[in-house]
Amino acid sequence: MSSVPASAFLALALILFCIGLFGALTKKNTVIVLISIELMLNAVNINLVTFxxxxxxxxxxxxxxxxxxxAVAAAEAAxxxxxxxxxxxxRKTVNIDDMDNMKN
Amino acid sequence: MIQDMLQSSPGMGNFVIFFILGLVLLLIVLGFVTFSILAERKVMGYIQLRHGPNQVGGRWGLLQTVADVLKLLLKEDIIPKLADRPLFILAPIIAFAPSFMVLATIPFTENFQFADLNVGLLYYVAISGMTVFGVLLGGWASNNKYSLLGGARATAQMISYEIPLVMSVLGVILLSGSLNLNEIVEAQKNGWFILLQPIGFIVFFIASVAELSRTPFDLPESESELVAGYHTEYTGFRWAFFMLAEYVYLFAMSALITVLFLGGWMAPFGFLDFIPGSVWFSIKFFFVLFVYLWLRSTFPRMRADKLMEFAWKVLLPIALGNIFLTALIKSLFF
Amino acid sequence: MNLNWVLSTLVFSPLLGIILLAFLPKTQEKLIKLVGFLATLPALVLSLAAYFHYLAGKKLSDFSVSAEWIQFRGMNANEPIFSVYYELGLSGFQLLLVVLTAIVATLSAIAARYVKKEWKGFFMLFLLLEVGMLGVFTAENLILFFLFFEITLIPTFFLIGKWGYFEKEKAAYSFLIYNGLGSAVLLIVIMILFAKTGTTNVELLSQMTADPTAPLSADLKLGLFIALLIAFGVKLPIFPLHSWMLRVHVQAPPAVVMIHSGILLKIGAYGLIRLGMGIFPEQFETLAVLLAILGVINLLYGAFLAFIQSDFKMVLAYSSISHMGIVLIGLAAMNEAGIQGAIFQVISHGLISALLFFLVGVLYERTETSIIDNLGGLAKGMPIAAGFLLAGAMASLGLPGMSGFVSEFMAFLGLFKVQPWIAAVGTIGIIMTAVYLLRAVLGMTFAQAHRKFDAIVDLKGVEYVPVIVLMLLIVLIGVYPSVLSSPLQATLETIMLGLGG
Amino acid sequence: MELLNIYQNNYLIVFVFLCLGVLLPVVALYLGKLLRPHKPSEAKLTTYESGVEPFHDSRVQFNVRYYIFALMFVIFDVETVFLYPWAVAYEKLGVFALIEMLIFVVMLFIGLVYAWKKKVLRWI
Amino acid sequence: MSLDTLLSYNWGIMTPEFIILVVIALLTIFDLFMPKTMDRKILGWIGLAAIFAAMVTTASLAGGSVESILDDTFRLDSFAIAFKLLLLAGAGLVMFLAVSYGAKEGLENYKGEFYYLFLTALLGTMIMTSSGDLITLYIGLELLSISSYILAGIRKNNLKSNESAMKYVINGSISSAIALFGMSYVYGLTGTTNLLDIAAQLSVLMDSQHVYLLGISFLMILVGLAFKLAAAPFHMWAPDVYQGAPTPVTAFLSVVSKTAGFVIVIRILLTVFGAAATEGPGSVPLLLDMQDYIAVIAGATMIIGNVVALKQTNIKRLFAYSSIAHAGYLLVAVTTLSSNMFYSIWFYLLAYLLMNLGVFAVIQVVAGKTGSEKITDFAGLYRRSPWLAVAMGILLISLAGFPGTAGFIGKLNIFMGAFATEGHYVLASIMIATTVISYFYYFGVMTQIFFRPAADTSKFNMPFGILVVLIITVVGSIWFGIFPNTALDFMHNNLNIIDDFFS
Structure with a gap:
């Protein structure tokens, strides 16, 4: 397995991070957004461990x-x-688009 | 031979060999499960002064469970119309696979161990945690109120008891200074951890009973309350895999307790060394197993609220205290 | 004798009034007005004392103050990289403006008797405004100058916005935004100068810009000068930047307009002369023609529009624009006569417009209108007021023997020497001035009366004080201009030296 | 190199176990399909509710308590992330680490007491 | 690491943190075991005392040499002391606000929680100022962020508060994830998380590929931190969060949290990227290379903050945009990297702290009385309570940056830096122009206060806490406007920030 180069891990992390970012920015369901954020943080962890x-x-x-x-990610998620x-x-909804109670 | 193979570079050949060996273990385990169910019935029968299986299955009902297995295999497979089909199918697999995976790291004797992982204990804890997903998914996918409630209850119970479980085992790690199960066994050369860690052992044992969902903590599948719980809608072999997972865990947990607290394959006294490790291991293992069966037949079921509060309010603080007690003892006396 | 304390006391003496007022109950109308008036007196006394000190032949530099104020430090250096000093000082020009300010402020405090509500707040802001104005004219340092300059903005904003007439808020806002922009541009200029040269002292800067080795390129200097022109052009106001000033003149209460027209507008002229000419003489020269043209445009534009106004306040507002054109014309001449004329005009217009706006205030107080037609036949009801109004108008249109004449004459004299054609066009404006002012004033005093003036009281009691004082000063300058010209001598020489003449 | 091989082989075994764990159900269920009867009917496919006609959707909102326990689990379980390495390395770290960890666990304990007093730990 | 190592550390330099930490623990326990009926205000006063004690100890630590303990993860240098003092001062004032907070759907039920969560957030900021390591920096940041999330949503039955907290969590988490991703590359290129070691490693960086990677990580960290500072275009969360959060929390977010954000920006950018070479040792630092990006963010922040503020009708949203704009001004100072950068940022933050907290004190009084947060609620404030109106007027003038107030000196300092070095004329001009734009809305509030008639002429009751805050902030705003050197000289004589970064 040593044949796997470091760049592969980094690329994996980058892809995960981008997926997470995409999800966090586009998804309507807040739960999915939170999960996407976790994904981003886990991408960071892969990076760190790889390095x-x-x-x-x-x-x-x-x-x-x-x-x-x-640990911080867990606290944040909690x-x-x-x-x-x-x-x-x-509010009986978890949809981000429904969070529009302000701006007045 | 095994050593050589372990040292060779991994490849397809190794995979095949490991696969065959693993398959052997799987068959052993399946056999164990089949007969431990019988044993459970028998033991409970004797304890409660009633007979276990005695009508079918030849002498002492030996083939009773074999017949049971065949019955399950031949039962019609029903997936409710309203169920979430993919998840419904996936749930038993998710529940079962980890239970078998944890066996990979348990050292049965000095030489008989599949994967000697450095983080063996952590591996066990981490992988066994996955079963919760199977249970919860099964409950949810069935689209049945009992199932859902059972699944949720089971999840709540399992995760609650996982905390004291992992905390109580910290004492063992502190004393042995390793997460490797082999090294933990080695560290018990001068005294079993059950003696050095009585509090940790008690907490661990109680938590493990709850993790296995066995009486007195069998709420997730309390027939009288939940019509069986999260697997209400499962039939045939799908249902069987939930059961199988439970019993494989029983097997694994008994082995783990043997390893962590009872000195694994080691003889209790030096002069008994001539008896092979596998025998010692088996003796201890079956003793632990027997205690589990014993508990089941003597205790009533706990109330749901008591159950949860017990984990958080009693076991967790004790486990936390135990960590420091151990650390203190260690830095003072070792 | 050490006279260092004089200027600081002079500038900050109104603060004492503010503090006193803060502790007065707000229902005591008489007392508040009295305190407000009295609080303007120390500055007046001190400024007159300074004037006589000068007349006695002593040096004005006796008054200079300089103290450490702010140090901006940079990396590692124990020496501050930039220092701003608290520097106040007087030159002849500044002295005159300080005296003017003190006088007009005191008189406006009298005019403030017409304020109908919340006297306490009014006088506190009014006195703060006075601090700002006095500070502007005595500051020797650009940062300090800017500080006082901005201090004048806030009280004026509130004075207009709260005590003004119908469209007061709009007027206050346009005042704030125009002047805010102007001061922003000014701040940029100051900061660039500061950053490049490391000082904000006006004297030092003048010397530095003359020095060819100074770290300021010609282009930069030109840019800075244009920015300065815009900054003070808003204040003055120069033609396209004037619209805010009309609103203010119409909407503000009389006491505030007196100050505003009499002094605040002069800050623009002061800035142009002291900073524009003082620091960037060469650039001033480059743009002299442009300035002359702008001056004439101001003059004509103001005059023509004043002609068609029906509200007397608007007439006066446009007349102010027109008169400020004369200031520009005088400056653009770039010779002694022209500049002297410009400065004369600054002071004389300060006095005249204060007089006229006071009278407008008096009239408005009694008749609740300032529309020319509605005031027809005023001479019958209020002969004295009408008389002074006429006299004021005469002074404004430049009747010989009054201050307006001296200044206009000298400004044009200066410009004829250098730009005869432009000056010739400008003279049309002089004629127009006579026309519109007479039209307006005569329309009010002697025209057909549209209303009865029976119940209306003429000037009385304390109202005579501002009118007479201002009238006397106007005549004094007209007859004996050297009250102004002698203190100006030194200033003019410095400026001419800078201009290379 | 040998150590690396052992290391990798160990995880290969884990992978083998994973495969076996997944394959067993798949194979068993597939074999079962060949043997067992298949006679679906409407009644068989309905959801079981003790013989009563099923009503409402079953996927009701869980009691909020479940979520709270889930949150508690997340917090406490992840804190063990710090406890495990600490315990392993305790011998080398000594008293210093003990005191540090004491502070950490006291904070954790305050959290537990907090939840306790706020009646979060009460079931039903 | 034995007991000897433990004792060899100079724990004294962590005293302020320990004070706060212990008080947090105590307050939590007190709150839990106090009878339900007892007033929780006492906890607030204890917290206040703790903040004060921490401030005194911090001040007493000033002037010493740079010390670091715990393997250089905790570093007490002049920079840390200077900004810690600011943070503590700000937190103390916010605490006064919180003690007197009595809005209708107030914090009664959660007041105890409020105090110790607030102190936890403060602890996070303090750790951030003193951290010499990426890990502690990140932990401090998250301690602050997570506590703030909860604080924003502490009125849990209020829909706006919920939404505000939710938006804050999402935006905050995304941003910290982005910044963390950037940090992971920095770690990867250097193999250490210690800031000074990183700097040493990066200064000899050769490979252009690595420089490229470093550039990416710079941008990611910048973007992540820009979220925290509410700098445009990453500011969208701020108005919603500020509006929904209880007023003391809003004050905290807009002042203390922002100060902490700048602390971390300076720490990371200057130490890490100020040292990173672009083309081998001795070449232009990456930070200078990337200056334009910061400049763009600064410009956009000033413009968007000020322009969007013009059309706000809710007072808290208005001040949200106002605080965005102020972040822009501060970013100008960061961009220019002039020699007086630290002084100008520090002084501006001091001025900003005073004026903004004062304004929020007034908002709290007015909004508490009327129950809504419209700008029109301020109509006729001058009639109802002249002193309150005058105080608000002075604070607004300071915010607008008129001379004679601390706000002006702050801006002057920044201009100075912008014009002094290479001359960031465009940026400085934007700053001045947007300042003029800001007159519109600041004076719009003034118009309401002074010119408009009051709908309701009842008087306000001024709790003691508010009074204290107002007196301190108004006097401070004027005092530091007229005698700025009292603050600047304190900085200069007791602290030597420059040495912390460039020695």
């Missing part, structure tokens, strides 16, 4: 960073879902 093994100067720090990123629940209770 920690195959980077210019491999070091363990990348993995540490990835762990922190995971807060996002909690807020979504509060919103759903009041």
């Amino acid at each position: 920690s093994k195959y980077g210019m100067a491999p070091s363990i720090t990348g993995q540490v960073f990835a762990l922190f990123a995971m 807060v996002g879902l909690a807020i979504l629940m509060a919103l759903y209770r009041n």
Whole structure:
């Protein structure tokens, strides 16, 4: 498996990141948006872990960073879902386009 | 031979060999499951002073479960009209596959282990967590109120008990300084972790019972409340795979407890070393298994709210405390 | 004797009034008006004292103040990279404007007796405005100048917007935006100069721009000068930038228009002379013809439009534009007579317009109109007021013996020397001035009366003070111009030196 | 090189187990299809609700409590991300890490107490 | 790492953080175990005391040499102290607002939560200022962000609050993911997350491919942080969030959070990309190469912020756009990289803190009384409460940047930098032009306050907290407008930021 070059991992991360970004920016369903954001963060983690093994100067720090990123992502998702629940209770929708109560 | 193969570079040949070996294990496990069901019935029968299977299946009802399997195989396969078909089909597979996968890393004896992973314990915890998806999906895809409720309950219970489970095992990791199951066994040379980690063991054991959805924590499939729970709509072999997963987990969990707390294949005292590791392992393994069966036949089912609160309010704080107690002991005495 | 304190005290003395007013109950109308009036007096006294100090033959530089104020620091250096000093000073020109400001401010405080509501707020803003004006004329430093310049904006905005007439808010807004833009452009100029030369002191800058080794290219200087022209052109106002000023003249309350027309517009002229001519003499020369043409356009445009107005306030507003044209004409001449004429015009117009607007205020107070037709036959009801109105108009149209004549004469004299053709066209404006002013004033005083003036009281009591004081000053300058010209001598010499003549 | 091979072979085994785990159900179900009867009827295909005619859609909104527990799980489970490496490396890190982790777990515990007091942990 | 290492660290430099951290924990526990009926205001006062104590300790740390502990992840330098003081001051004032917050659908039920979440966010900002490592920087940022998400949605039964929080979560998470992705490349190219080590590594970067990659990561970090700063075109979330959040939270977001955003921008951009070479060692830093991008963002932010503000009818939205515009002004200073950049940014943030918090104090009083947030609610404020009106007037004038107020000096500083170095004339001109545009809406509010008649002439009750905030902000705005050197000299004499970055 050492034959797999680092660039493949990086490309994977980039593709995942782009998919996530696309989803986060275009999807109507808030849950999917949150999932897309998680995808973006996971792409970052792939990057970090790849670099920690195959980077210019491999070091363990990348993995540490990835762990922190995971924990933060979890907290973010938890807060996002909690807020979504509060919103759903009041509004009965998870559609982003329905969030237009302001601008007046 | 195995060592040589492990050291050769991986390729198709290795894959085939591993596949055959894995298949052997699979058959063993299937055989185990078949007979552990029988054993369970028998044990419960004796404990509750009633007879287990004795009408069919030859002597002691040995073939009873074989007949059961054949019956399941021949049953008509029904997928409800309103069900979400792809998910309905997928759910049992998702539930079963991880249960078998976790077996790969368990060291049965010194030499008999499939994958000696550095992060074996983490692997077990991570992969076993996947089963929840199968259960939840099964419940959801059936489009049945009982199933949905059962699936949700099962999920809530499993994830709640997973927290104390992973926390309690930290004591073991602290003492052994490794996640590799082999090394954990080695670390018990001077004393089993059940002695050094009594609190951790108790928490782990209770949580494991809940993870296996066995009495007294069998709420997800409480027949009397939920008409069987998340697999209400499943029949035949699809249903069988949910059951199979449960029993394979029973197998895996018994093995894991043996490895983590009971010293794995090691003899309890040095002078008993002449008895081979596999025997020791089997003895311990069957003992643990027996305790599970024993529990099932003696305890009543817990109330749903008590069950959940027990995990968060009792087990989790104890597990957290145990971590520090262990860390403190370790830095003071080791 | 150390006279450093004088200018600071002079500029900030109205603040004392503000503080006093803040503690007065807001229902005490009489008391508030009295305090407001009294608070303008220290500045007046001090400015007159300074004038007599000068007349006594002592140097004006006695008054200069300079203190450290702001230091902008950069990397590593312990020395600040840029320093702004608190610098106030007086030259002859500035002295005259300070005196003018002090006088007009005091008189407007008297005119402020017509304010009908919220006297407290009015006087507080009014006094703040005075601080700003005095500061503008004494600042020796561009940043300080800009600070005071902007300080005049805010009180004026509120004074117009709150105490003005019907379309007050619109007027206040157009005042704010036009002047805001002007000051923004001014700020750019100041900042570029500051960044390039490291100083904002006007003196130093004048020396620096004359120095060919200074880090300012000719193109940049021209650009800066044009920007400056726009900035002060808004204030003055020069023809295409004037529309805000009409609204302000019509909508603002009398006391504010007195200040506005009498002094605020002069800030534009002051800026052009002191900064434009002082710092960029060469560029000024380059654009002199353009300025002359702009001046004539202003003159004619104002005059023609003044001719067709039916509201006397509008007449005066256009007349202001027209008269500011004369300032430009004088400046564009680039010789001693012209510049002197321009400065004379600045001061004389300050006095005259203050007088006329005061009278308009008086009339409006009594008749609630300023439409010329409605005021016909005024001479019967209010003979004294009508008389002063006529006298004021005469001064404005340049009757010999009054201040207007001296200034217009000298401005044109200057321009004829250099640009006879343009000047010739300009003279049409002089004639037009006579026509429209007489039309308007005579229409009010002696024309057929459309209403009864029985119940209307003529000028009385304290109202005489502004009228007489202003009239006396106008005549004084007309008869004895050297009250102005002697303090100006030094200033003019400096300017001429800068112009290379 | 040998270590790498062992490492990779181990994961190959994991992959084999995954394949087996998936294949078994697939094969078994396929074989079953050849053996079992197939006689669908309308009644067989309806959803089971204790013999009563099914009513409403079954995919009702879950009780909100389930979500809250899911959130709690996410938080606490991910925090173990820090506990596991810490436990493994504890020997090398020493007291320093113990104190650090103590602070961390105290914070975690405050979170638990918070949830407890806010009655989030109560089922029904 | 044994006990010796543990004790060898100079923990004293973390005192402010520890104070806040301990108080957070205490407040959480107090809130949980206090009887339901008890007023939670006491928690607010405790929090305030903590902020004050942290401020005093931070100030007492000033003047020392640069110290770093925990393997250089926590770094206390002059930069950190200077900005930490700002953050603490801002947070303290916001706390005063929060203590007196009593809107109709107020925070009564969640007041306890509010206080410690607020302190948590503050802790995040403090960690950001002091971090010497990408990981701590990121953790600080997220600590701030996640707490802010909850704060924005703390009125959980209010639909607007929910929406505001949801939008904030989505936008904030996307932006931090983008920035993090950029950071991962920086890590990949250097193999370290320590900012100084990164700088050292990047300064000898040779490969053009890597420079290209670094450029991409720069842009990603810039975009991610631009979201946080609410810089155009990534500002869309700000108005909605500001409108929906409770007023103290809005004040916090627009002041403290923004300050923290600039802190991180300076830290990352200057340390990492200021050192990165474009063509081998000693060549032009990448940051200078990329200056144009920042300039474009700055220009767009100023224009969009000011122009869109013109048509707002909701006062909080108006100030959302206003604060976007101010972020634009600050970005001008970042763009120019002039020698007085730190002073100008710091001073501007100080001025901005004073004037904006003052304005939000007034908004809180007025909106609390009327129950709505329309600009027309301010009509006749001068009649109803002259002092409040005058205070608001002064603050607005300061925001508009008139001389004699701190806002003017702040802008002057920035102009100075813009004209001084290579002469960013276009940017500076945009800044001046948009400032004039801003007169329209600032004076529009003034028109309501001073010129329009009041619909309702009842008086306001001014809680003590609001009074304190107003006095501090108004006096501060004028004081620093007239004697700016009191602040600038403090910076210069006690702190030497330049050394932190270029030594």
